[in-house]
Amino acid sequence: MIVRPYQHWFPRLFSWHGAVLSKILFRLSLNLMMAVFAVICFQWYETLGIRLTTAPFSLLGVAIAIFLGFRNSASYARFVEARTLWGGLLIAQRSLLRQAKGALRRDPAAVKEFGDMLMAFSWSLKHQLRGTDSSEDIRRLAPESVRDEVLASPFRTNRLLLCMGAWLADRREEGAISDLLYNGMDANLNELAHILGGCERISNTPIPFAYSLIVHRTVYLFCTLLPFALVADLHYMTPLVSVFISYTFLSLESLAEELEDPFGIAANDLPLDAICNTTERLLSEMSDLSPLPAVHQPDAKFNLI
Amino acid sequence: MIVRPYQHWFPRLFSWHGAVLSKILFRLSLNLMMAVFAVICFQWYETLGIRLTTAPFSLLGVAIAIFLGFRNSASYARFVEARTLWGGLLIAQRSLLRQAKGALRRDPAAVKEFGDMLMAFSWSLKHQLRGTDSSEDIRRLAPESVRDEVLASPFRTNRLLLCMGAWLADRREEGAISDLLYNGMDANLNELAHILGGCERISNTPIPFAYSLIVHRTVYLFCTLLPFALVADLHYMTPLVSVFISYTFLSLESLAEELEDPFGIAANDLPLDAICNTTERLLSEMSDLSPLPAVHQPDAKFNLI
């Protein structure tokens, strides 16, 4: 069922990385032009006593590589944390549905209501994180009893959580759920609250802007000056080597920017649509619904289970 | 609702990074002057047998970059931990209010009292961490029953926690809150205690001073001597390259200093005002208050939900 990523590296090469490549293509062309310019004018401006050598650029390049390495790690850590939160979301949803199903064997309607709120929760969170409109998905999934309340709230995902808490409290007041089970399910609702809060935190607070900016600036300036430093040594080979070195630095810097905001819709961000769709399918299967919701357009960044 | 940071990079460029830039601008000017001095006097002092070459400065520059990289990571880790603690604060506050609301359906006055203490808690913590006077916000938010006790205490945030604990114990003695729910809410109060303690720890114990100092000193000395090492190779280009390399090192060192104390009011520190304001709005919305408190001046470092 699982498709190993390296089986598809070739076709993905263009779709995925294309995004990073297209962003830096303009800068690489600029770099190429400057390198050609450096090769052509080298002998002329050298007579003016203007010269750049490789040595200080070696020092600078290594220093920038070190800072870029740490900055990439920080961005990647955000990506991993975001993915772990969404992984924990599926785990909590499955556990909640298993607990509800086990407790309310004689009330499938209530279980379905709860399952629908669970599914609506992940779609609503996705829309909140991406800044898109969740109305359609909430109308499609949220049970009628809470639909209007959720749609009216400015903080819809949190409101859905409130409604699940109320549903749980109602079941307990009815006596359908014992105190013991209530405790277990409440712990999983708390888990949902933690996931919501964690995603909001990642989404609301970017890496300190000055950090991104300093690295960004120095990388760009470094690549701009590089051809002039290389030309004395490399002459005709300057464009090749200069574009190669620039590609290494620019592409990693550009990727770090993409990963920093893992909930975006850039090529390397999290495939939230595919994850929400899988969640919906898994929860539906657990409720023995049939047929299962259709699989979305396959997503290159996500292996279906 | 969420504004992606890269949509605004240009306008932010000056407001944010300006803080770091203005701090190091004097040093960069100094560096520029020394570079010009080196270019002018180079031929004269070389005749005295004084010369500096790039090679040892390459070694030193890379070594300093490595140490600076680790030091930046340590500062950034403090920033991330501080942000995570404040994210956890919002999560715990929402959970506590949800639990209180669920338990005391017939006593909205008591719920409001509790919600007010929750809001006062985050403002009081903010003032404590920044060393500013919390009296105004406590008078505005803390319920009358505890206001004087809190204002009289030298440790106000902790005292608010004590009062919430007493409120909870009172509700339980009244029988309004069952043992089971008491346990769940007490766990969330413990979470508040952990967050308070964690913030105090970050705020009270800086990164060992010698660590900051050694890196700071070597970066500054390195940048001061750099022009004299570059001039033999680069001649007229010395000022350009020297200022560029200095900018890379000085700006990252300066940023590390800013991030080390994430509760400060420097440009890259945590936007505690915006966070407290958002918390107040979210908790008010959960209590179905209307109108919600006004949104503070939008903050460049924080995306409103």
Next chain:
Amino acid sequence: MIVRPYQHWFPRLFSWHGAVLSKILFRLSLNLMMAVFAVICFQWYETLGIRLTTAPFSLLGVAIAIFLGFRNSASYARFVEARTLWGGLLIAQRSLLRQAKGALRRDPAAVKEFGDMLMAFSWSLKHQLRGTDSSEDIRRLAPESVRDEVLASPFRTNRLLLCMGAWLADRREEGAISDLLYNGMDANLNELAHILGGCERISNTPIPFAYSLIVHRTVYLFCTLLPFALVADLHYMTPLVSVFISYTFLSLESLAEELEDPFGIAANDLPLDAICNTTERLLSEMSDLSPLPAVHQPDAKFNLI
């Protein structure tokens, strides 16, 4: 009982690392040929004004080494997390069986049923993660009562978890398991759910493809150009040094790719068969079964307990 790895380094040298070596052998041969070509043609193409020097390649090589170092760390972190999840699986399985055995002293048949589901769980998870067919192992191990239900489900491992939850609920309804113990066992079932979810997350979401790709590409291009940069300095020694440097970079890059997907069947991936087999033996011993299931073919990457 435990075999220390360094006692066997020599024989393992070929079986294990062979996998990485065979993958890069073609590239190393290519590199060797290019180095020989560079040595032969050096004097001819130098007259055309084409030259490459070591200095920019030093800078580039160190930068790539830094990025490769971080990328290796990210891959290794996935490997370690995957191993920790499988280690936690064994811990949870042992605890569950201990609890079941302690609670149902008078119903060994039910304990055996539960133990069989536990064993089936790890084999099923292994097949799910590797994309192989779990039918045989499920038929061999899953108790008759749930066999068909599990085989019919598209998400078999999760379904096994559901069945264990139902078994536990049934025991509690019978009164065989007290509320207190039910809570403790349910916590361990939640642990299984976390492990399942964690493994699915690692398996479904590779390291962002652009990250792997950029490092992969720059390493390959770097190794291809390297001989031409070295030949001016090293002449006849170019092939030796070029292949050596290429080996260092290519082998670590290739290993990072292998570790990134720790559930695969490459030589350095997790020995899931040996782990499942050990689990089966340990659980059988705890149930005082005899004889224990046979030890699988000894696995070089796993020390039997």
Next chain:
Amino acid sequence: MIVRPYQHWFPRLFSWHGAVLSKILFRLSLNLMMAVFAVICFQWYETLGIRLTTAPFSLLGVAIAIFLGFRNSASYARFVEARTLWGGLLIAQRSLLRQAKGALRRDPAAVKEFGDMLMAFSWSLKHQLRGTDSSEDIRRLAPESVRDEVLASPFRTNRLLLCMGAWLADRREEGAISDLLYNGMDANLNELAHILGGCERISNTPIPFAYSLIVHRTVYLFCTLLPFALVADLHYMTPLVSVFISYTFLSLESLAEELEDPFGIAANDLPLDAICNTTERLLSEMSDLSPLPAVHQPDAKFNLI
């Protein structure tokens, strides 16, 4: 209330870092002398065919910087963990006192007894970790009922924990503390046990000695040979550059050694006295004692709350 560290960098410059500086001052003088010696004798010993160049020392210097960077991170991680444990200690103590105060409203004497044991615990732990005699502080703080038992034990901090456990069990047997609260307080006592164990672990097991030693040795040897490698390039500037590079490496190595044992009394170690004093003041304030214990001599490394 909080004093930001950077407000005082200048006065602290001497008191704090002085410790690291004084340790390495002798080595730096030695380095200076060798550099002068190298400058004087350079021309003589060069005629003997003895020469050292910068290139291999660049390679070695960068390699050592990398290893030193990781070693510093390992030391700093111990420092951070130690600080977090002591931060957790204060959190657990406050929670325990809050719980005791809430439960035993009508028995202030018992609460005072418990609070005294809590205060004694942190002083006793401090003395244990520093290897100093805790008798005086235990006599001052421990309640009479347990004083002799604690003083007689070879493991006093652990014995205090045992006594708190016994106090709690007694209160529960009396019926003064319900089962529910007992559970909550026992969890916090377990937290104290974890903190005690964690501190003992850090204190008992240093970073593997060979690790410190190899880095220490190579740093010292490197600095000793450095002047001879620099002299050919730098001539009269050798002493300046050599001492500068040595300062960078020696001071960071020396600091790593200090941070490795965060419970010591070196300038950059944890200010355990100030922390214990603050704890005592905070707990006294919670018990509404007045006047509060005096603030110790202000400590440069710790901001009072």
Next chain:
Amino acid sequence: MIVRPYQHWFPRLFSWHGAVLSKILFRLSLNLMMAVFAVICFQWYETLGIRLTTAPFSLLGVAIAIFLGFRNSASYARFVEARTLWGGLLIAQRSLLRQAKGALRRDPAAVKEFGDMLMAFSWSLKHQLRGTDSSEDIRRLAPESVRDEVLASPFRTNRLLLCMGAWLADRREEGAISDLLYNGMDANLNELAHILGGCERISNTPIPFAYSLIVHRTVYLFCTLLPFALVADLHYMTPLVSVFISYTFLSLESLAEELEDPFGIAANDLPLDAICNTTERLLSEMSDLSPLPAVHQPDAKFNLI
């Protein structure tokens, strides 16, 4: 009571590090011989057009240093995790004994039986991890009631855990331990199960062999070729510098190998004997036994409490 490690650095210099040094002494001698050979034959083979220069070796050396740095971190992380697990073991054992003592005040015989199983557990785990025979220690410590069952099992440490679980269940059935306390003690038994599983995981799954091997191989080959690259620059100083650089790389690589398997008996591995002995003494003191078991031969790597 605590002996700070730096008070003894000198005497330890030989005992500890000796192990690493003796392992690499042969390689260092070989390196010295090759350096002497390079110095002698340099002029002869240079006439054949064979030459190696420092530049590519600088690049390679820095790259290897980076990879070695990450590999060392991975090994050290295993060491730290192993130490933390053993630290957690002592914490859980103390808590269990405290709980048992508090619950069974009137049945010291049962408490002693439980304490003996706890002590046997750590010795048995030590033997399992080192692959030595645990029979003697189990006969010495395990109470008679479970001795034969434990000795007969192929998985003795796990069997001891089963027996402690059975002991606890028996006490509860007798009514000697309430449900509440049972829960608390069961949580600590689960902790023991986690520690056992964690140690087995570290012990069973080494760092992927290819990782160790690639770093090992490149370090060795690098050191072998190094003298030939240095000789053109350094001439008579080649042996000194070559052995120094080789020492730095070989000793850290050798140490990484030692730390990777922290349960071994190499000089820098965990002092499991001293830890088990301390545990036995601490638990005996808590049971007010006298005299306490003798302190083992003092261990250089472990400070007695």
